[in-house]
Amino acid sequence: MTKLFVGIDPGCSGALVAIHCDGTYVDHVNMPTLKQGSSNRVNGAAVVAWLLNFRVRGIEHAFLELVHSMPGQGTSSTFSFGHSAGVIEGILQGSHIPYTLVTPQSWKKSAGLIGSDKDAARSRAIQLYPSLRALDAKAKGQAIADALLIARHGLGVKS
Numbered sequence: 001m002t003k004l005f006v007g008i009d010p011g012c013s014g015a016l017v018a019i020h021c022d023g024t025y026v027d028h029v030n031m032p033t034l035k036q037g038s039s040n041r042v043n044g045a046a047v048v049a050w051l052l053n054f055r056v057r058g059i060e061h062a063f064l065e066l067v068h069s070m071p072g073q074g075t076s077s078t079f080s081f082g083h084s085a086g087v088i089e090g091i092l093q094g095s096h097i098p099y100t101l102v103t104p105q106s107w108k109k110s111a112g113l114i115g116s117d118k119d120a121a122r123s124r125a126i127q128l129y130p131s132l133r134a135l136d137a138k139a140k141g142q143a144i145a146d147a148l149l150i151a152r153h154g155l156g157v158k159s
Contacts, residue, residue, distance in 0.1 A: 003060035006051075006097075007151025010065055010085040012040040015143035016047070018054060019151050025129050027053070028147065030140050031084070039080060042087045051095060059097050063154030064088060065146070066101040100154055107153035121145045128152075 004026055007017045012033045018026040032046030051059065067085045092099045105114070113120050119138075125145035126135050135141040 003058050004054050005060055005151055005155055006062040007147040007149070007154065008062060008064045008088055009143050009146040009150060010042075010067055010088050011081050012042060012084055013139065013143055014065075014084070015140070015147040016050060017144060017147040017151055018059070019148070019155070021060070021155060023128075023152050023155065025132055025148070028134060028144050030143060041080075042084045044087050044091055047088065047091055048095065051091070051097070061154065062092050062097050062099040063102050063107075063150050064092065064099050065107070065150055066103050102150055102154060107150045110153045111149045113149075118142065121149055125149060 002020055004018045005021060007019070009015050010031075012031055014031040015028055016031070017028040020026060029046075029050045032043040032050070033040040034043045035041075064085070067081055089099070108114055108116075108121070111121065111124055113124065119142065122135055122138075122142045122145040125132075125141075125148050129135060129148065132144075134144050
């Protein structure tokens with residue numbers, strides 16, 4: 001039985017990616033959301049449903065990007081981002097999935113992206129996973145790329 005690992009780029013525009021221990025791509029989902037008033041929120045039930053797809057093979061470990069507020073970021077967007085990350089962390093804990101928080105600096109360093117522009121992660125992921133067409137989409141592809149590289153960093157797979 002092959003164990004799977006999950007990389008997570010939290011936030012309403014993020015993604016979750018499942019890979020094998022050798023870095024082979026298995027599946028992904030762009031962060032499922034639902035509308036709450038004028039805001040989007042992570043759809044926790046849909047995240048759990050996606051994770052349950054892998055219960056037979058089992059998720060060995062998840063790697064979740066550690067988020068924090070950034071200078072110039074508005075109060076509302078900071079709250080929304082933190083809320084999303086908290087929902088995901090709660091789901092991992094409640095699902096008994098071991099996880100590690102990964103700083104953006106650490107996964108970007110292991111992928112050779114320090115000092116690069118935002119789209120460099122997508123370009124790197126396309127090099128590593130050239131047949132994964134979902135990476136072609138600019139914004140959604142960026143989230144998938146980040147989640148892939150977060151997972152690869154966590155596994156120590158050379159990016």
